[in-house]
Amino acid sequence: MKDIDPPDVEALVAELRERIAVRERAGDQPPYLDADLAAQFARVVDSTPAFGDRERLVALLDRVRLAVEGSAPDHDMLAVLVDMVGEMANLLAASETRNTNLERRMDYAEYLIEELRRDQGGDPDTLSALRHRVDRLETELPASFAPPFSAAAFQEHFQDSGERQRHWYRHLAAQFLDVPGPVLDIGCGRGDLLVELQRIGIRATGVDTDPSVTAICRERGVDAELVDGLRMLERSGSGSFGGIVALQVIEHLDPGRAARLVELTFSKLAAGGKLILQTVNVESLFALARAFVIDPTHVQPVHHTYLEFLLASAGFDPVTVEFQSQLDDGERLVTPGDGPDANIDRLNEVLFAPQDYTVTGIKPAESSG
Amino acid sequence: MARAGGSEIALHQFVEALASRDAVGSHVLQCERLLRDLGVESKIYTRTVHPELTGRGFNHEDFRPGKTPTALLYHTAIGGPVADYVCARPEPRIIHHHNITPADMFRVWDPNLAGFLDLGRSQLAALTPDAILGLGDSRFNAGELEQLGARRTAVTPILLDLEDILHEPDEAVLDQLTAARRGGSSWLFVGRLSPNKAQHDIITAFAFYRRTVDPVATLRLVGVSSSVAYEQALVRLISDLDLQDAVTLAGSVPPGTLAAEYRAADALVVLSDHEGFCVPVLEAWHHGLPIVAYAATAVTETVGSAGVLLANKSPAVVAAAVATVLEDADLRSRLVTTGRLRLGEFSLKESRRAFTDAVMPVLDELASR
Numbered sequence: 001m002k003d004i005d006p007p008d009v010e011a012l013v014a015e016l017r018e019r020i021a022v023r024e025r026a027g028d029q030p031p032y033l034d035a036d037l038a039a040q041f042a043r044v045v046d047s048t049p050a051f052g053d054r055e056r057l058v059a060l061l062d063r064v065r066l067a068v069e070g071s072a073p074d075h076d077m078l079a080v081l082v083d084m085v086g087e088m089a090n091l092l093a094a095s096e097t098r099n100t101n102l103e104r105r106m107d108y109a110e111y112l113i114e115e116l117r118r119d120q121g122g123d124p125d126t127l128s129a130l131r132h133r134v135d136r137l138e139t140e141l142p143a144s145f146a147p148p149f150s151a152a153a154f155q156e157h158f159q160d161s162g163e164r165q166r167h168w169y170r171h172l173a174a175q176f177l178d179v180p181g182p183v184l185d186i187g188c189g190r191g192d193l194l195v196e197l198q199r200i201g202i203r204a205t206g207v208d209t210d211p212s213v214t215a216i217c218r219e220r221g222v223d224a225e226l227v228d229g230l231r232m233l234e235r236s237g238s239g240s241f242g243g244i245v246a247l248q249v250i251e252h253l254d255p256g257r258a259a260r261l262v263e264l265t266f267s268k269l270a271a272g273g274k275l276i277l278q279t280v281n282v283e284s285l286f287a288l289a290r291a292f293v294i295d296p297t298h299v300q301p302v303h304h305t306y307l308e309f310l311l312a313s314a315g316f317d318p319v320t321v322e323f324q325s326q327l328d329d330g331e332r333l334v335t336p337g338d339g340p341d342a343n344i345d346r347l348n349e350v351l352f353a354p355q356d357y358t359v360t361g362i363k364p365a366e367s368s369g
Numbered sequence: 370m371a372r373a374g375g376s377e378i379a380l381h382q383f384v385e386a387l388a389s390r391d392a393v394g395s396h397v398l399q400c401e402r403l404l405r406d407l408g409v410e411s412k413i414y415t416r417t418v419h420p421e422l423t424g425r426g427f428n429h430e431d432f433r434p435g436k437t438p439t440a441l442l443y444h445t446a447i448g449g450p451v452a453d454y455v456c457a458r459p460e461p462r463i464i465h466h467h468n469i470t471p472a473d474m475f476r477v478w479d480p481n482l483a484g485f486l487d488l489g490r491s492q493l494a495a496l497t498p499d500a501i502l503g504l505g506d507s508r509f510n511a512g513e514l515e516q517l518g519a520r521r522t523a524v525t526p527i528l529l530d531l532e533d534i535l536h537e538p539d540e541a542v543l544d545q546l547t548a549a550r551r552g553g554s555s556w557l558f559v560g561r562l563s564p565n566k567a568q569h570d571i572i573t574a575f576a577f578y579r580r581t582v583d584p585v586a587t588l589r590l591v592g593v594s595s596s597v598a599y600e601q602a603l604v605r606l607i608s609d610l611d612l613q614d615a616v617t618l619a620g621s622v623p624p625g626t627l628a629a630e631y632r633a634a635d636a637l638v639v640l641s642d643h644e645g646f647c648v649p650v651l652e653a654w655h656h657g658l659p660i661v662a663y664a665a666t667a668v669t670e671t672v673g674s675a676g677v678l679l680a681n682k683s684p685a686v687v688a689a690a691v692a693t694v695l696e697d698a699d700l701r702s703r704l705v706t707t708g709r710l711r712l713g714e715f716s717l718k719e720s721r722r723a724f725t726d727a728v729m730p731v732l733d734e735l736a737s738r
Binding site for chain 1: 430580685686690692
């Protein structure tokens with residue numbers, strides 16, 4: 001192939017600079033345009049608030065986790081690292097703006113992780129204890145928004161624990177009677193469902209990220225672990241569970257983590273296993289205006305058609321949707337006069353549709369994923 | 370090439386994720402086809418499979434070697450558990466290095482991703498010295514493997530079926546884009562909004578061009594965002610430079626629209642700090658679009674003499690180069706002709722031949738042991 005002669009860019013730049021100089025002298029253009037424009041993006045970056053400290057610490061913890069779950073590394077160095085992350089979490093919780101002390105520690109921790117990857121050899125018992133500490137640390141990292149109350153206090157105040165609610169948990173527990181393995185309850189809260197599952201003889205474990213509620217579960221004699229649900233799934237083997245349930249959890253996750261949750265549940269369920277997810281029904285304006293916004297830790301509502309699509313895309317088949325928590329007639333608009341009123345009925349549908357829905361997916365028997 | 374002595378051999382591929390509409394994902398699928406055409410037993414093992422490719426990849430932990438002599442082919446792109454898995458396997462391994470974006474380019478924008486890129490680099494360093502063969506899409510990539518201690522390397526361009534990526538333009542979109550130019554010249558860049566692709570430098574150079582050469586020029590940046598924080602910074606930069614009416618972030622577009630974007634533009638401007646190959650260069654050649662590019666990483670050798678390569682990317686230099694390409698009809702026409710010729714060098718037939726020539730002798734040696 002014949003090469004082409006490259007244009008003389010230097011000469012062109014000189015010509016362009018001359019053109020600019022003429023315009024600068026004429027007052028048509030500010031001086032030092034080239035340098036000024038080249039520095040513009042740096043100004044944008046510098047004036048951006050210190051995003052990323054928390055994300056960087058989470059990433060760091062992810063890498064520590066990979067180290068503890070990888071082939072046995074030096075556990076003394078790992079213990080130092082885990083301590084450092086704990087210390088950094090405290091620093092992060094105490095600072096509202098960019099914290100150079102924290103940044104230096106993170107730089108050092110990243111260096112140590114690299115060292116760790118090179119230096120193999122450690123004993124499994126110590127590693128297992130460290131793994132447990134990493135799980136705990138994750139739940140102790142300050143959240144983007146850290147509420148000044150415990151999950152137990154919040155649920156005590158806002159959640160219905162009456163007969164209707166108990167009936168719902170009994171109904172739900174019965175859905176897992178025929179599943180091919182133990183049940184995992186992600187975001188198990190005070191363990192209401194775990195108690196019902198235990199009552200009918202189904203082996204079940206709960207996970208939650210709030211120690212106030214896992215403590216209550218233990219007091220009630222049901223098995224609950226203080227660990228993030230996604231983490232629990234990631235470290236479980238393929239096909240470990242016969243059923244997975246997450247009630248009012250997915251609205252606490254950003255879209256990426258929500259999709260990851262569905263993807264992981266599919267791989268961790270045994271063939272024939274069942275996934276049930278419950279969340280706020282977006283099509284009920286009453287529920288959006290109340291249940292969704294009352295909890296400040298909600299990230300975003302999830303429409304039932306999207307969640308249905310997400311499960312089907314992950315491979316669940318069949319996928320079904322059911323609506324729950326119909327409002328009492330007392331909450332609904334009343335028809336004036338005796339006869340039916342189509343407008344009132346329609347308004348009732350839009351405003352007061354059932355407040356929650358569940359999406360249920362079955363992992364097909366022939367699936368290997 | 371025929372299998373030597375009719376002996377049997379298996380080369381199974383491992384990749385962190387099997388993605389759809391992605392250069393590495395398409396390459397892995399093409400590799401599988403080629404290996405099977407060559408009589409080599411081959412399957413794809415990965416951690417995640419895009420739903421569109423269900424059934425094409427298997428979980429890496431389910432890999433079980435048969436009695437046939439077996440080697441593993443690992444594709445690099447980002448860090449993850451598959452690399453550790455391959456590293457711990459006893460089978461001989463080949464590394465195909467598609468390159469890993471330097472983590473520092475993402476550190477400020479997406480620390481989580483940066484952590485996985487760091488991990489990828491450190492895994493690559495562990496995988497390479499023992500590999501029986503290192504493949505690079507470009508001389509640049511193969512050179513990195515040599516620096517890490519690879520004993521035997523070859524350059525085998527990405528296996529890309531041009532039929533799959535080169536589409537005819539959507540005429541209605543083309544009309545709209547042409548009308549939107551309002552008589553000014555039009556710059557184009559195609560690729561994920563990503564710090565290593567340096568869209569901020571394109572915007573800055575474009576601002577210079579608007580102020581010195583063509584006050585009604587427009588710039589279109591086509592590609593999905595890979596970092597929300599970086600995208601937000603670009604939006605701020607566009608606003609700070611008062612370019613809201615001139616710069617469009619077009620997002621991800623379907624094939625017919627993408628073809629129309631190439632046809633409606635006057636130049637493809639590539640100022641990336643890091644690319645492992647740069648597929649849009651091939652698309653630009655196909656659509657007869659001249660290229661102005663910053664000579665860095667693999668861009669230099671992909672573009673070759675079929676584009677204007679710049680040794681620095683200060684706004685004045687880039688603006689001068691684009692102005693020349695647009696004003697000098699003879700240069701433009703030579704660039705377009707050379708580009709069409711060079712496109713032929715990346716045909717699937719040529720790339721398959723390069724892969725076969727590099728890989729089969731190594732497999733034959735293994736089979737005859």
